[in-house]
Each structure stands twice: as C-alpha cells, then as structure tokens.
Amino acid sequence: MLKKISIYQIAYKNLLRKKTRTLLTILGIGLSAWVLTSLFGFNKGYESALNKDIDNMGFQVLLTAKGCPYEAATLMLKGGTGLRYMPEAVFKDILKNKEVEKITPMLMQAVFDPNKGESGGITAYLGIDPATYPQMKAFLKFKQGGWFKDPLAHEAVLGYEAAELETREVGDKMLIPEKNIEYKVVGILARSGTQDDGTIFTPIQTLQKDFKQEGKVTAVGIKVYKSANTTELENKLYELPDVQVVSMAQVKTTIMSLVSTAKVMVFSIALIAILIAMLGVVNTILMSVFERFQEIGIIKSMGAMPWDVFRMIWTETVILCTLGGISGIAFSFALSKITDLLIRRLLPYTPTGSLVIVNGSLALTTLGIVIVIGLLSGIYPSWKAARVRPLESIRSEGD
Amino acid sequence: MLVAKNLTKIYKRGAEEILAVDDVSLTIQKGEFVSFIGPSGSGKTTLINILGCLDNATSGSLSIGGRDIFSAGHCLSESQLTRIRRVVFGYIFQKFYLVPTLNVMENVLLPFAFFQKAEAQADPMEILKFLGLDKRIKHRPSELSGGEMQRVAIARALINKPEILLADEPTGNLDSKRSEEIGGVLKTLNQKEGLTVLLVTHNPALARIAQRTIALKDGKIEA
Amino acid sequence: MKKSAALALLIALSLLPLFAAVGCDLNDPDRDVKRLFPESTGYKTMYVSVARQGGEALLKKIEARLGDPFKGLYETIDVPYTMYQIFKGTELIGYIHGVNQKGLYGGIQVFLALNLDGTIRAFYFQKLTNQSAQLLRDPAFGKQFVGLNLLDFDQYDVAARAAKAGSKIAAIRNPAPSAEGDFQAALRGAKKNLILCDVFFFGGRNVK
Numbered sequence: 001m002l003k004k005i006s007i008y009q010i011a012y013k014n015l016l017r018k019k020t021r022t023l024l025t026i027l028g029i030g031l032s033a034w035v036l037t038s039l040f041g042f043n044k045g046y047e048s049a050l051n052k053d054i055d056n057m058g059f060q061v062l063l064t065a066k067g068c069p070y071e072a073a074t075l076m077l078k079g080g081t082g083l084r085y086m087p088e089a090v091f092k093d094i095l096k097n098k099e100v101e102k103i104t105p106m107l108m109q110a111v112f113d114p115n116k117g118e119s120g121g122i123t124a125y126l127g128i129d130p131a132t133y134p135q136m137k138a139f140l141k142f143k144q145g146g147w148f149k150d151p152l153a154h155e156a157v158l159g160y161e162a163a164e165l166e167t168r169e170v171g172d173k174m175l176i177p178e179k180n181i182e183y184k185v186v187g188i189l190a191r192s193g194t195q196d197d198g199t200i201f202t203p204i205q206t207l208q209k210d211f212k213q214e215g216k217v218t219a220v221g222i223k224v225y226k227s228a229n230t231t232e233l234e235n236k237l238y239e240l241p242d243v244q245v246v247s248m249a250q251v252k253t254t255i256m257s258l259v260s261t262a263k264v265m266v267f268s269i270a271l272i273a274i275l276i277a278m279l280g281v282v283n284t285i286l287m288s289v290f291e292r293f294q295e296i297g298i299i300k301s302m303g304a305m306p307w308d309v310f311r312m313i314w315t316e317t318v319i320l321c322t323l324g325g326i327s328g329i330a331f332s333f334a335l336s337k338i339t340d341l342l343i344r345r346l347l348p349y350t351p352t353g354s355l356v357i358v359n360g361s362l363a364l365t366t367l368g369i370v371i372v373i374g375l376l377s378g379i380y381p382s383w384k385a386a387r388v389r390p391l392e393s394i395r396s397e398g399d
Numbered sequence: 400m401l402v403a404k405n406l407t408k409i410y411k412r413g414a415e416e417i418l419a420v421d422d423v424s425l426t427i428q429k430g431e432f433v434s435f436i437g438p439s440g441s442g443k444t445t446l447i448n449i450l451g452c453l454d455n456a457t458s459g460s461l462s463i464g465g466r467d468i469f470s471a472g473h474c475l476s477e478s479q480l481t482r483i484r485r486v487v488f489g490y491i492f493q494k495f496y497l498v499p500t501l502n503v504m505e506n507v508l509l510p511f512a513f514f515q516k517a518e519a520q521a522d523p524m525e526i527l528k529f530l531g532l533d534k535r536i537k538h539r540p541s542e543l544s545g546g547e548m549q550r551v552a553i554a555r556a557l558i559n560k561p562e563i564l565l566a567d568e569p570t571g572n573l574d575s576k577r578s579e580e581i582g583g584v585l586k587t588l589n590q591k592e593g594l595t596v597l598l599v600t601h602n603p604a605l606a607r608i609a610q611r612t613i614a615l616k617d618g619k620i621e622a
Numbered sequence: 623m624k625k626s627a628a629l630a631l632l633i634a635l636s637l638l639p640l641f642a643a644v645g646c647d648l649n650d651p652d653r654d655v656k657r658l659f660p661e662s663t664g665y666k667t668m669y670v671s672v673a674r675q676g677g678e679a680l681l682k683k684i685e686a687r688l689g690d691p692f693k694g695l696y697e698t699i700d701v702p703y704t705m706y707q708i709f710k711g712t713e714l715i716g717y718i719h720g721v722n723q724k725g726l727y728g729g730i731q732v733f734l735a736l737n738l739d740g741t742i743r744a745f746y747f748q749k750l751t752n753q754s755a756q757l758l759r760d761p762a763f764g765k766q767f768v769g770l771n772l773l774d775f776d777q778y779d780v781a782a783r784a785a786k787a788g789s790k791i792a793a794i795r796n797p798a799p800s801a802e803g804d805f806q807a808a809l810r811g812a813k814k815n816l817i818l819c820d821v822f823f824f825g826g827r828n829v830k
C-alpha cells in the first residue's frame with residue numbers, strides 16, 4: 001500500500017507527460033554524449049596505437065640520409081625512389097658511440113607496378129640485414145616459413161596482407177615489376193597490426209645489387225642500451241655529415257602535436273554540440289514549467305517550499321541527462337568500429353590498431369560530465385519554478 | 400480562532416490602483432462553516448486569499464488560533480506563508496488542479512512529498528472511503544468524472560489534517576447534482592469532523608449550507 | 623628539420639596501403655562496360671556470395687563442377703562477387719564478371735563478358751604480373767575464348783591442368799610457354815568465372 005510518494009516519482013512521471021518531447025531531448029543529449037565519449041576514446045586509442053606502432057619499430061633511433069624530407073616523400077608517392085642515400089661507411093661512425101647496442105641497415109626501394117589497384121601504384125621493398133634485423137624485431141611472428149638466411153639470396157619475406165593481396169605462399173615466386181627479377185617467398189609474417197603487414201622484405205645486399213645501389217642504405221636502425229642517454233647519442237649523431245637523426249620519441253611528439261591541434265578543434269565542436277543539447281534540455285524543462293505554472297502554484301499551496309519545487313524540477317533535468325548520457329555511451333560502445341572507420345577516413349596518418357578505445361572508466365567520466373552539465377542547465381528552469389507564487393498561478397480564477 | 404482586523408488590499412493594474420478589499424474585519428470561530436458570496440469584483444476571492452495566507456494584505460492584521468500571522472501591514476515572505484499554510488490550511492479550487500500523470504492515490508499523497516504533519520493520517524484509505532473513492536485509487540484524473548476529481552482534491556486537501564478548509568468556487572465546474580454532492584461533503588466534514596470551512600461561491604443555494612454567510616460588495620462586507 | 627624528417631619517414635614507411643582486396647571489381651566500370659559492350663547505355667551492379675546464395679551445399683556443387691577445391695583468400699565461402707548486368711535502354715544485353723586467381727608471381731584477375739546465352743563475348747586480364755605479360759594480354763590471346771561456354775570448359779580438367787584432346791579448350795594456344803603456370807591459371811579462372819556466372823546469373827542451370 002503506497003504510503004508516500006517521492007519527489008523523484010513526481011519528476012519522472014512528469015517527463016512522461018509529453019513522451020515525444022522527452023524522447024527527442026534525450027536523443028539530443030545522447031548524440032552529444034556519443035561524440036564526447038568517442039572523442040575521449042579516440043584520445044586514448046590514438047596515442048596507444050601510435051605507441052604500439054613506434055614500439056614495434058624495434059629500435060629507438062633511426063638515422064636517415066639528409067635531404068628535403070618532403071621532396072623525398074612526394075617523389076616516393078608519385079613514383080621512383082627519390083630517396084637520398086647514406087654510404088655504408090657511416091656504420092663505423094655510429095658504432096663508435098658507447099650508447100649503441102647494435103645497428104641494422106635498411107634500404108627502401110620502390111617501383112611502379114601498373115597492376116596495382118585501379119591505375120597502378122607503388123610497390124616498395126625493404127632490404128634488411130638478416131643477421132641483425134630479425135633480432136631487433138624478435139616479436140615478429142611467422143604464419144609460414146621464416147627469415148631468409150643467405151644475405152645474397154633472391155628471397156623475400158612478405159607481411160601478412162602483402163601476401164594475401166597477391167595470394168602468395170611459402171615456395172611461390174614473386175616478380176619485381178620493371179626489373180622482371182624473380183624472388184622466392186620463404187616466409188609470411190603473421191598479422192601484427194603494424195605497417196609490417198604490408199611490407200615486402202628482402203636481403204639488403206640482394207636489393208642493392210638488383211637496384212644498383214651497392215654500398216648505399218636509406219636508413220640505419222639503432223638499438224640503444226637501456227641505461228644509455230638517448231638524447232646524448234642523438235646530439236653526437238647530429239655531428240655526422242649528411243645524416244638526419246630521427247628519434248622515435250620525437251616522431252611520436254610530432255604526430256601527437258599535429259593530432260592535438262585537430263583534437264582541440266574537434267573538442268571545441270563537441271563542446272558546442274553539448275551546449276546545444278543542453279540548451280535543448282533548458283528549453284524542454286522551461287516549457288514544461290510554464291505549462292505547469294498553475295500546478296506548481298497548487299503544489300506550493302499544499303506545503304512545498306521553494307527548495308522542494310527547485311529539487312523537483314532539477315530532478316527532471318538530471319533524469320533527462322542521465323538517460324541521454326547512458327544512451328550516448330551505449331551508442332559509442334556499439335558503434336566504436338564505425339567511429340574508427342570515420343576517423344581513419346579523416347586523418348592523414350593513422351597508426352594501425354584500434355583508434356577508438358571505449359571502456360568503463362571513460363563511460364563513467366562522460367556520464368559524469370553530462371550529468372554535471374545537466375545540473376547546471378537545470379538551475380534556471382528550477383529557480384523559475386521555485387519562484388512561482390500560488391496566487392499568481394491561480395489568479396485566473398477571477399476576482 | 401481566525402481574527403481579521405481592518406484588512407485592506409490595494410493592487411495596481413497598470414496605472415490604475417484597485418481597492419479590492421476595503422477595511423474588512425471579521426472573526427471566525429473554530430468549527431464554523433462560513434460562506435462568502437458576492438458578485439464578480441466584490442473582493443470575496445481576494446479576501447479569502449488573504450485569510451488563507453495565499454496573499455499579503457496591504458494593511459490590517461490577521462491572527463489564527465491566537466498566532467499573529469501579520470500585523471501593521473507587515474508582509475510575510477513566500478516561505479513564511481508556506482510554513483503557515485501547510486500547517487493550517489487545506490485548499491480546493493474550481494479547477495481541481497490534479498496532477499494528470501499521477502493516479503488518485505498518488506495525487507492524494509502528493510502533499511506528503513513535501514510535508515507531513517505528525518498527526519497526519521498515515522493511511523489515506525479512510526479519507527478515500529469516506530469520499531467514495533476507495534475503488535478508484537489506481538485511476539488517472541482523465542478517467543474520473545468532475546465530481547470524482549473534486550473529491551480527490553478534497554482528499555488531498557485533508558491529508559495533512561488542516562485546521563481550516565478553504566474552498567474557492569469548488570462547484571464552479573460541476574453540474575447541479577455534483578455541486579450538491581460536494582456541498583454535502585463539505586457539510587459533513589464540518590459537522591462530523593469539526594473542520595472549519597471557508598467557502599467562496601456565487602451560488603446562493605450552495606452558500607446556504609453554511610452556518611453563516613458573509614456578503615461582500617465593492618470590497619466591503621454588506622450589512 | 624628533425625620533426626619534418628620524422629614525419630616524412632613515417633609517411634614513406636607507411637606507403638604500402640594495407641587493404642584486404644577480396645572481391646574483384648572493374649577498375650573503371652563506366653569505361654570498361656562501354657569498351658566491352660559499345661552498344662550499351664547502362665549497367666547494374668549486384669553483389670552476391672556463395673554463403674548467401676546456397677551456403678556449404680552450393681560451394682560443394684561449385685567445387686565439384688570446377689573439379690578442384692576452393693582455397694585461399696579469394697575462394698572463401700563469403701567472398702563478395704561483383705556481377706555486372708549490362709543494359710541497352712531497359713533491355714538486358716549481357717553480363718560482365720571478374721574473378722581472382724592465383725598466378726605465378728601474384729594474383730591474376732580474369733574478366734569475362736558474356737552474351738545472354740552464357741557464351742563468352744570477351745576475355746581479358748585486368749591484373750597479371752609476368753615477364754611475358756604482354757603476350758598474354760594481347761587481344762589475340764583473349765580472342766581464342768570468344769564463343770566458348772561452360773559446357774566447353776567441362777573438357778578442361780583443372781586438377782590435371784589438361785584439356786581433352788580435340789576439344790575447343792585444347793585448341794587454345796599459349797603464346798608464352800615460359801608463363802605456362804599463368805596460362806593454366808587463366809583457364810582455371812575462366813572456368814571458375816563461368817561456373818559462378820551460371821550460378822548467379824542463370825540460376826545454376828548447368829551446375830547441378
């Protein structure tokens with residue numbers, strides 16, 4: 001037997017008065033909450049995916065030939081190599097430093113493959129030293145076969161997706177377009193979720209010979225002792241002529257700073273979206289208060305203090321925002337894959353791996369923010385309702 | 400128990416000043432049933448609003464049960480008026496003012512959400528039975544007749560055991576049969592429960608059920 | 623300078639696009655349809671898969687007809703096949719369909735343009751990596767397939783990589799003996815293509 005009725009019950013039943021209006025308001029908040037959660041998730045996901053990509057490079061410092069990097073990248077993208085090279089003699093200079101644990105040379109070469117995609121594309125090959133590179137990337141697992149042993153063999157190891165694309169298996173042959181040179185596939189890597197998945201690895205000496213780049217490398221990966229001071233090493237390496245030092249930590253900082261500019265912009269948009277949704281809440285509750293003026297007046301006449309009325313209306317706002325927040329968070333969990341896809345389309349560089357990570361603590365944070373903003377936006381309508389005088393609202397009785 | 404002395408109410412309508420209640424003094428004993436009649440504009444509603452602590456007087460004094468409510472034109476704040484109202488008064492109006500999203504039982508219990516007197520009835524079923532509403536407790540206002548709705552409003556007004564029941568045109572929206580029913584209820588409440596009832600009406604037949612009738616004209620009590 | 627180097631290198635290193643190309647679409651449908659059916663005014667694209675059309679049972683029928691099991695990324699049960707229906711006005715005039723096939727040096731894409739009765743109207747390689755690719759891509763090679771249909775390809779044993787003596791398939795010449803593997807792949811690809819067209823366009827009238 002119902003003995004008492006709570007302000008909470010009165011509040012949520014009030015919201016059921018105009019179901020469509022309530023639903024639309026909740027939807028508006030839900031959409032903002034979805035955007036906010038996805039943004040937080042992206043914030044988390046991008047950085048961790050980037051870290052993973054960088055960690056998976058296996059070395060802390062990369063040395064490349066000096067030259068205009070943008071030009072190099074553009075030439076690579078449009079065709080031909082266009083990369084600058086370093087002589088192998090640079091190895092001696094690098095190894096002189098006590099911080100260096102080991103080094104591994106790399107040579108990147110590219111050809112135009114008319115068969116690739118709709119109107120042809122670049123196929124890139126990475127020449128590596130089988131004696132040193134696999135050790136630095138010990139975490140690379142094989143789906144089939146293994147690394148080539150002979151540094152002069154015409155053999156190749158394919159990343160998972162590179163192999164799938166050309167239906168290659170261990171034992172199959174591969175042809176380098178333009179050069180028409182055959183390589184034998186000896187290994188196919190397991191999916192790693194990094195750019196290695198699309199890479200074709202060959203012995204560096206073989207690649208140097210076939211592409212007539214003997215004695216030249218495009219990069220040297222440097223593994224630094226754990227206890228060593230990487231910054232000091234980098235400064236020393238800068239002294240070497242015609243080389244550029246790329247620190248993986250710097251790469252990460254560069255990309256993160258680029259991304260953070262984009263993030264600031266997107267966060268601003270998300271904030272505007274939330275403010276608009278909140279205005280919707282204020283509007284809905286205010287309209288509902290105006291519609292119930294007389295009723296509120298009567299409630300005052302039966303003993304409700306201004307604070308009671310304030311609490312009642314405020315509770316309606318909180319209910320709307322909580323429901324909106326929860327539905328928005330549910331959207332973001334359900335649609336995180338689609339959000340990932342959308343972001344990948346929009347950003348120029350995206351690391352492999354999940355870009356959007358939505359978890360429990362993130363969900364709670366977003367819900368908290370939505371509820372707080374809801375509480376703030378409920379203040380004005382609640383105050384307006386609290387100020388209602390019974391007499392004003394029933395004055396229409398006449399006389 | 401209710402003593403009003405020299406009550407005056409002036410309110411502004413644009414540039415005009417309206418003297419709604421003009422120097423009214425009266426005394427209402429505990430357990431009395433008093434009706435106020437008069438034509439439109441006579442000030443009966445304004446007077447009852449002041450007596451019922453829904454409004455302040457411009458000047459004059461009011462005391463209820465020996466407690467000074469206001470005097471020498473001293474205005475009470477809305478919160479102060481609320482505190483008095485919830486202890487002393489129960490109200491019913493022409494428009495019922497039930498909450499459409501709550502059922503009968505929830506509407507009746509509504510005052511308890513904000514304030515419950517120590518001596519208030521914990522079980523509202525007695526009141527509901529008395530008013531013939533015990534079989535309708537799960538119904539919403541939209542499913543009730545006008546007479547039933549007013550009875551729900553009465554039950555709600557009584558739940559906190561008020562000292563005085565203030566009824567402002569309670570039958571204004573009802574036909575003559577239902578009006579008679581409501582009149583009967585008010586009379587029973589007064590006679591059986593000893594409830595002080597102040598009734599405002601322009602229906603002379605309804606006014607006659609009261610023990611005493613005060614007629615008002617132009618803000619003054621007619622002799 | 624440090625920062626831009628880092629960025630450029632990462633762009634350079636991540637050149638290889640990571641895409642899982644599972645289906646087989648025309649590179650430029652508007653251009654290719656017009657080339658294969660000059661009299662056409664439009665086309666409709668359908669996406670079908672063995673999984674949705676008949677599941678495991680259908681896959682078994684197709685493999686039996688092909689005489690070789692399906693294997694690899696391009697021959698899974700849920701591969702989406704892009705089927706093009708070619709129109710002149712509102713009249714259906716033919717079909718185009720392409721399949722992926724494992725070749726000597728990489729994936730091969732074999733496209734067939736079919737008449738309404740299921741006979742081959744045109745054959746060409748959309749993708750082929752081979753030193754003798756230009757010989758196989760020569761229109762003269764593709765012309766040898768014109769007029770052939772699925773029943774003709776029954777004379778070709780995919781598993782044995784041999785055509786029945788005296789059959790129309792046996793008459794198809796390989797212009798590049800050093801690319802024998804890709805020639806056989808083309809035949810398997812063509813037979814597979816015809817079987818799939820039979821299933822998806824002609825209601826499996828020849829695949830029982």
